[in-house]
Amino acid sequence: xxxxxxxxxxxxxxxxxxxxxxxxxxxxxxxxxxxxxxxxxxxxxxxxxxxxxxxxxxxxxxxxxxxxxxxxxxxxxxxxxxxxxxxxxxxxxxxxxxx
Amino acid sequence: xxxxxxxxxxxxxxxxxxxxxxxxxxxxxxxxxxxxxxxxxxxxxxxxxxxxxxxxxxxxxxxxxxxxxxxxxxxxxxxxxxxxxxxxxxxxxxxxxxxxxxxxxxxxxxxxxxxxxxxxxxxxxxxxxxxxxxxxxxxxxxxxxxxxxxxxxxxxxxxxxxxxxxxxxxxxxxxxxxxxxxxxxxxxxxxxxxxxxxxxxxxxxxxxxxxxxxxxxxxxxxxxxxxxxxxxxxxxxxxxxxxxxxxxxxxxxxxxxxxxxxxxxxxxxxxxxxxxxxxxxxxxxxxxxxxxxxxxxxxxxxxxxxxxxxxxxxxxxxxxxxxxxxxxxxxxxxxxxxxxxxxxxxxxxxxxxxxxxxxxxxxxxxxxxxxxxxxxxxxxxxxxxxxxxxxxxxxxxxxxxxxxxxxxxxxxxxxxxxxxxxxxxxxxxxxxxxxxxxxxxxxxxxxxxxxxxxxxxxxxxxxxxxxxxxxxxxxxxx
Numbered sequence: 001x002x003x004x005x006x007x008x009x010x011x012x013x014x015x016x017x018x019x020x021x022x023x024x025x026x027x028x029x030x031x032x033x034x035x036x037x038x039x040x041x042x043x044x045x046x047x048x049x050x051x052x053x054x055x056x057x058x059x060x061x062x063x064x065x066x067x068x069x070x071x072x073x074x075x076x077x078x079x080x081x082x083x084x085x086x087x088x089x090x091x092x093x094x095x096x097x098x099x
Numbered sequence: 100x101x102x103x104x105x106x107x108x109x110x111x112x113x114x115x116x117x118x119x120x121x122x123x124x125x126x127x128x129x130x131x132x133x134x135x136x137x138x139x140x141x142x143x144x145x146x147x148x149x150x151x152x153x154x155x156x157x158x159x160x161x162x163x164x165x166x167x168x169x170x171x172x173x174x175x176x177x178x179x180x181x182x183x184x185x186x187x188x189x190x191x192x193x194x195x196x197x198x199x200x201x202x203x204x205x206x207x208x209x210x211x212x213x214x215x216x217x218x219x220x221x222x223x224x225x226x227x228x229x230x231x232x233x234x235x236x237x238x239x240x241x242x243x244x245x246x247x248x249x250x251x252x253x254x255x256x257x258x259x260x261x262x263x264x265x266x267x268x269x270x271x272x273x274x275x276x277x278x279x280x281x282x283x284x285x286x287x288x289x290x291x292x293x294x295x296x297x298x299x300x301x302x303x304x305x306x307x308x309x310x311x312x313x314x315x316x317x318x319x320x321x322x323x324x325x326x327x328x329x330x331x332x333x334x335x336x337x338x339x340x341x342x343x344x345x346x347x348x349x350x351x352x353x354x355x356x357x358x359x360x361x362x363x364x365x366x367x368x369x370x371x372x373x374x375x376x377x378x379x380x381x382x383x384x385x386x387x388x389x390x391x392x393x394x395x396x397x398x399x400x401x402x403x404x405x406x407x408x409x410x411x412x413x414x415x416x417x418x419x420x421x422x423x424x425x426x427x428x429x430x431x432x433x434x435x436x437x438x439x440x441x442x443x444x445x446x447x448x449x450x451x452x453x454x455x456x457x458x459x460x461x462x463x464x465x466x467x468x469x470x471x472x473x474x475x476x477x478x479x480x481x482x483x484x485x486x487x488x489x490x491x492x493x494x495x496x497x498x499x500x501x502x503x504x505x506x507x508x509x510x511x512x513x514x515x516x517x518x519x520x521x522x523x524x525x526x527x528x529x530x531x532x533x534x535x536x537x538x539x540x541x542x543x544x545x546x547x548x549x550x551x552x553x554x555x556x557x558x559x560x561x562x563x564x565x566x567x568x569x570x571x572x573x574x575x576x577x
Contacts, residue, residue, distance in 0.1 A: 014459045016452055017444035030457060032515050037404040043477050050475035051482060054294040054531020055559050057340060080201040086429035095424060096435040
């Protein structure tokens, strides 16, 4: 059973906030879903490896190459990223104090 | 009109790209208000991307004597979680309501290069989480056969657009069936490529180890054309591979399917007997050309639970970036933590929050081994089932969905019931395999004929087998 306190803790960890009513409904849904998932307990997983990828691929690190100068394309892209800031001063992203 | 027919007409100067675009925009104008397939069409002249202008450019090139490529002027609908530079991409979420893409998804870039045109962005379940398009923050899309029913999801808008002549073809994304199930519900063709065959760069991630972009089209030929245009290794996605090279290494190149496998687990209770009847009739007809062999996929019963644990874990991690800081909607708060909590709480919808919290739970200390690690092991078992089956058969056949479309609202407040509707599509994503849904018949219900989809599943990188058998199945349509 997921308690209300559990949900409050999860909400904190996940950094979300919503009302009492939604919290109650969510606790019920989560119980039903986790109950369904407990069916996995009966599967025999002795000597089975965790699957991390669909088929064998290797991690490849590319060569670190410098790019000549800053192309117009990049400044344009930077501009559009700055435009998307919800709050800004000049070209700086504005946020509440972190500490 | 499908892609091949259009291309022939374009070559023979019987139609212009501009005329085609105009006729699609007209249909959208007439039908979209009711069906809610598109969230936006790109017909406004904002100086960045205008459909009519793009079409005109192509027409001029045709006039100057260039031979049009097969995708020249083809009007596409694009799911709202695939980025088009300069255009809004909201993943049907409030938190990305104002987000404008600063780059093209690789699949978009490739389609642009091939001469395709983008009519607009389509409705979906928020962040692709759902099987009905009801989880959209912008209202549900509607089934083209019956307005009161869901079109499936999460790529519901894309499937509706293709099914109701509002696009010649569309792009969707498939994490657990989100291309194939709506294709099945709307009577069109949907392809989920091998994991890694198509770059995920520019696709707003849901569950990164399962997501794939793929086409929704009117015919199997069209699906192959679009797939060939968007496939390939991409330096922006380290999990993408050159499937042409891989398929040479892993798939027999004799290229002809001889044996079709029928998994007995896909024909048990829970499958609508009318759908079962249609699929069995098709298999019966195929048995004149192919050897049909019953196979076992014994771990299918664990697939949904396994899938949702993995999805929720990956969702809780992928959704962390939507916090109202660098882009998206930001709510006011006294502290930075409060800004995060309020922006996420208000901007993100119920189903997504549910998955974030469940994901946080299954990944938390003390539960990791019981849920996530166990699910990853069962994922191996599910994949091994398929690998074993493909030792004796060339391709697997079955239904795409266990039921016909359900009513809007019917499963909306019962998330578990919604999850169970993806039983035949989910195992394919867990194993990273390619699969194709093709309309094969109709089931009468509530005064209309709902379409039924048949699913073909092939080994990794053997999309060619899907197209080969798919073309034959297409002609058997009951």
